[in-house]
Amino acid sequence: MFLPYHKDDAAMDTAIMIWNKVISHTGLFQNIISDRDPKFTSELWTNLHNLFGTKLSFSTAYHPQTDGLAEKMIQTLEDMIRRFCAYGLEFKDSDGFTHYWCTLIPALELAYEASIHSSTGKHQQC
Structure with missing residues:
Protein backbone atom coordinates (compact mmCIF):
# COMPACT_ATOMS: atom_id res chain seq x y z
CA MET A 1 0.00 0.00 0.00
CA SER A 59 14.99 -5.72 8.18
CA THR A 60 18.62 -6.69 8.64
CA ALA A 61 20.98 -3.75 8.20
CA TYR A 62 23.30 -4.09 5.22
CA HIS A 63 21.57 -7.31 4.16
CA PRO A 64 22.03 -7.45 0.37
CA GLN A 65 18.80 -9.35 -0.38
CA THR A 66 16.61 -7.04 1.70
CA ASP A 67 18.44 -3.88 0.66
CA GLY A 68 18.41 -4.88 -3.00
CA LEU A 69 14.68 -5.63 -3.10
CA ALA A 70 13.81 -2.41 -1.30
CA GLU A 71 16.09 -0.33 -3.50
CA LYS A 72 14.69 -1.93 -6.66
CA MET A 73 11.14 -1.17 -5.54
CA ILE A 74 12.03 2.43 -4.69
CA GLN A 75 13.78 2.85 -8.05
CA THR A 76 10.73 1.45 -9.87
CA LEU A 77 8.34 3.71 -7.96
CA GLU A 78 10.51 6.78 -8.58
CA ASP A 79 10.51 5.96 -12.29
CA MET A 80 6.73 5.53 -12.32
CA ILE A 81 6.19 8.83 -10.48
CA ARG A 82 8.62 10.59 -12.83
CA ARG A 83 6.57 9.32 -15.79
CA PHE A 84 3.34 10.49 -14.18
CA CYS A 85 4.86 13.93 -13.59
CA ALA A 86 6.14 14.07 -17.18
CA TYR A 87 2.54 14.66 -18.20
CA GLY A 88 2.44 17.70 -15.95
CA LEU A 89 1.97 18.35 -12.27
CA GLU A 90 -1.63 19.22 -12.99
CA PHE A 91 -4.05 18.21 -15.72
CA LYS A 92 -7.66 18.76 -16.70
CA ASP A 93 -10.14 15.93 -17.05
CA SER A 94 -12.82 15.71 -19.75
CA ASP A 95 -15.13 17.91 -17.65
CA GLY A 96 -12.50 20.63 -17.34
CA PHE A 97 -11.71 20.03 -13.67
CA THR A 98 -8.08 20.48 -12.65
CA HIS A 99 -6.39 17.56 -10.90
CA TYR A 100 -2.87 17.15 -9.58
CA TRP A 101 -0.46 14.26 -10.16
CA CYS A 102 -0.80 13.09 -6.55
CA THR A 103 -4.44 12.19 -7.25
CA LEU A 104 -3.08 9.53 -9.61
CA ILE A 105 -1.27 7.64 -6.84
CA PRO A 106 -4.05 5.01 -6.54
CA ALA A 107 -3.63 4.30 -10.28
CA LEU A 108 0.15 4.09 -9.79
CA GLU A 109 -0.36 1.64 -6.92
CA LEU A 110 -2.68 -0.51 -9.04
CA ALA A 111 -0.19 -0.51 -11.93
CA TYR A 112 2.66 -1.50 -9.61
CA GLU A 113 0.73 -4.27 -7.88
CA ALA A 114 -0.64 -5.63 -11.17
CA SER A 115 2.80 -5.87 -12.78
CA ILE A 116 4.82 -9.08 -12.81
CA HIS A 117 7.78 -8.72 -10.47
CA SER A 118 11.08 -10.07 -11.75
CA SER A 119 12.11 -11.41 -8.33
CA THR A 120 9.01 -13.58 -7.88
CA GLY A 121 7.52 -13.94 -11.37
CA LYS A 122 4.15 -13.07 -9.81
CA HIS A 123 1.88 -10.11 -9.24
CA GLN A 124 2.26 -8.26 -5.95
CA GLN A 125 -1.22 -9.49 -4.99
CA CYS A 126 -0.27 -13.18 -5.31
Whole structure:
Protein backbone atom coordinates (compact mmCIF):
# COMPACT_ATOMS: atom_id res chain seq x y z
CA MET A 1 0.00 0.00 0.00
CA PHE A 2 1.36 3.42 -0.92
CA LEU A 3 0.94 6.10 1.72
CA PRO A 4 2.03 9.70 1.27
CA TYR A 5 4.08 11.15 4.10
CA HIS A 6 6.70 13.78 4.73
CA LYS A 7 10.17 12.85 5.89
CA ASP A 8 9.77 15.06 8.96
CA ASP A 9 6.37 13.68 10.05
CA ALA A 10 6.28 12.75 13.73
CA ALA A 11 5.57 9.19 14.87
CA MET A 12 2.07 10.25 15.97
CA ASP A 13 1.32 11.67 12.50
CA THR A 14 2.45 8.39 10.94
CA ALA A 15 0.34 6.38 13.39
CA ILE A 16 -2.76 8.47 12.67
CA MET A 17 -2.23 8.13 8.92
CA ILE A 18 -1.85 4.34 9.17
CA TRP A 19 -4.96 4.16 11.35
CA ASN A 20 -7.01 6.29 8.91
CA LYS A 21 -5.69 4.82 5.65
CA VAL A 22 -4.97 1.19 6.53
CA ILE A 23 -6.37 -0.19 9.76
CA SER A 24 -9.79 1.45 9.38
CA HIS A 25 -10.17 -0.20 5.94
CA THR A 26 -8.41 -3.54 6.30
CA GLY A 27 -8.30 -4.28 10.01
CA LEU A 28 -5.28 -4.74 12.23
CA PHE A 29 -2.07 -6.02 10.73
CA GLN A 30 -0.08 -8.80 12.35
CA ASN A 31 3.37 -7.50 11.53
CA ILE A 32 5.16 -4.39 10.27
CA ILE A 33 8.60 -4.73 8.73
CA SER A 34 10.66 -1.58 9.18
CA ASP A 35 14.15 -0.46 8.27
CA ARG A 36 14.54 0.86 11.84
CA ASP A 37 13.05 4.23 10.92
CA PRO A 38 12.62 6.22 14.16
CA LYS A 39 8.93 6.65 13.30
CA PHE A 40 8.46 2.93 13.95
CA THR A 41 10.92 2.50 16.83
CA SER A 42 9.46 5.24 19.02
CA GLU A 43 7.76 4.68 22.35
CA LEU A 44 4.44 5.44 20.63
CA TRP A 45 4.80 2.48 18.27
CA THR A 46 6.03 0.21 21.05
CA ASN A 47 2.89 1.04 23.01
CA LEU A 48 0.64 0.56 19.97
CA HIS A 49 2.14 -2.86 19.27
CA ASN A 50 1.68 -3.85 22.91
CA LEU A 51 -1.90 -2.57 22.90
CA PHE A 52 -2.94 -4.33 19.68
CA GLY A 53 -0.81 -7.44 20.10
CA THR A 54 0.97 -6.85 16.80
CA LYS A 55 4.64 -7.39 16.02
CA LEU A 56 7.37 -5.10 14.72
CA SER A 57 10.15 -6.78 12.75
CA PHE A 58 13.28 -5.09 11.46
CA SER A 59 14.99 -5.72 8.18
CA THR A 60 18.62 -6.69 8.64
CA ALA A 61 20.98 -3.75 8.20
CA TYR A 62 23.30 -4.09 5.22
CA HIS A 63 21.57 -7.31 4.16
CA PRO A 64 22.03 -7.45 0.37
CA GLN A 65 18.80 -9.35 -0.38
CA THR A 66 16.61 -7.04 1.70
CA ASP A 67 18.44 -3.88 0.66
CA GLY A 68 18.41 -4.88 -3.00
CA LEU A 69 14.68 -5.63 -3.10
CA ALA A 70 13.81 -2.41 -1.30
CA GLU A 71 16.09 -0.33 -3.50
CA LYS A 72 14.69 -1.93 -6.66
CA MET A 73 11.14 -1.17 -5.54
CA ILE A 74 12.03 2.43 -4.69
CA GLN A 75 13.78 2.85 -8.05
CA THR A 76 10.73 1.45 -9.87
CA LEU A 77 8.34 3.71 -7.96
CA GLU A 78 10.51 6.78 -8.58
CA ASP A 79 10.51 5.96 -12.29
CA MET A 80 6.73 5.53 -12.32
CA ILE A 81 6.19 8.83 -10.48
CA ARG A 82 8.62 10.59 -12.83
CA ARG A 83 6.57 9.32 -15.79
CA PHE A 84 3.34 10.49 -14.18
CA CYS A 85 4.86 13.93 -13.59
CA ALA A 86 6.14 14.07 -17.18
CA TYR A 87 2.54 14.66 -18.20
CA GLY A 88 2.44 17.70 -15.95
CA LEU A 89 1.97 18.35 -12.27
CA GLU A 90 -1.63 19.22 -12.99
CA PHE A 91 -4.05 18.21 -15.72
CA LYS A 92 -7.66 18.76 -16.70
CA ASP A 93 -10.14 15.93 -17.05
CA SER A 94 -12.82 15.71 -19.75
CA ASP A 95 -15.13 17.91 -17.65
CA GLY A 96 -12.50 20.63 -17.34
CA PHE A 97 -11.71 20.03 -13.67
CA THR A 98 -8.08 20.48 -12.65
CA HIS A 99 -6.39 17.56 -10.90
CA TYR A 100 -2.87 17.15 -9.58
CA TRP A 101 -0.46 14.26 -10.16
CA CYS A 102 -0.80 13.09 -6.55
CA THR A 103 -4.44 12.19 -7.25
CA LEU A 104 -3.08 9.53 -9.61
CA ILE A 105 -1.27 7.64 -6.84
CA PRO A 106 -4.05 5.01 -6.54
CA ALA A 107 -3.63 4.30 -10.28
CA LEU A 108 0.15 4.09 -9.79
CA GLU A 109 -0.36 1.64 -6.92
CA LEU A 110 -2.68 -0.51 -9.04
CA ALA A 111 -0.19 -0.51 -11.93
CA TYR A 112 2.66 -1.50 -9.61
CA GLU A 113 0.73 -4.27 -7.88
CA ALA A 114 -0.64 -5.63 -11.17
CA SER A 115 2.80 -5.87 -12.78
CA ILE A 116 4.82 -9.08 -12.81
CA HIS A 117 7.78 -8.72 -10.47
CA SER A 118 11.08 -10.07 -11.75
CA SER A 119 12.11 -11.41 -8.33
CA THR A 120 9.01 -13.58 -7.88
CA GLY A 121 7.52 -13.94 -11.37
CA LYS A 122 4.15 -13.07 -9.81
CA HIS A 123 1.88 -10.11 -9.24
CA GLN A 124 2.26 -8.26 -5.95
CA GLN A 125 -1.22 -9.49 -4.99
CA CYS A 126 -0.27 -13.18 -5.31
